[in-house]
Amino acid sequence: MSLTLYYHPLASFCWKVLIALYENDIPFTPQLVKLGDPSERAAFLKLWPIGKFPLLRDQARGQTVPESSIIIEYLDQHYPGRTRLIPEDAELALQARLRDRFYDLYVHMQTQAVIDNRLRPQDAKDRHGARNARTRLRTSYAIIDEQMKGSGWAAGASFTIADCSALPALFYASEVEPFGNGLANVSAYLERLKARPSVARVLKEAEPYFHMFPREGD
Structure with missing residues (x-):
């Protein structure tokens, strides 16, 4: 296969790309990387010195593509399928990209701040930062709830990159806040996402790793 995805099935940003791949039945080789293994970590850092998941390697085109949103755009451009994740209409495409960034920055990253704080030792906790992140999550929830009134998907009537972003963001956010x-509207939207076959597949594959999620320790 031309495409190899370096990932971990519990990593939320990897879910975005997996949803995009499954949504369009794009063949790829999944390469699970255990960053705790020194040899696997070293090999991965040779490909992408930043060391963050996900990473897509396209052997046929000689391209190594980092960052979940960029990977999805790359797939939509070079491996298009029945679901166009970046709408052809320029205004709709702009909205899809905006909502993608919204979910990443104001839901996903805020959730990550709370989770990171849970993983810190007691003498290094940032409770003030975690409280601020929770406040931003509540603000984001209210915005999303208003946006989803009468709307099936994040950027309108069609499933897009924004929905790929929304699922991991809302799934993990609902666990911490x-x-x-x-x-x-937010709750109903998350349930619609979870029922979509591409999303359900990602969640099913992640189930064996859910015990690793830190549920306590704020």
């Missing part, structure tokens, strides 16, 4: 009452 539950939606609670008054956010029916």
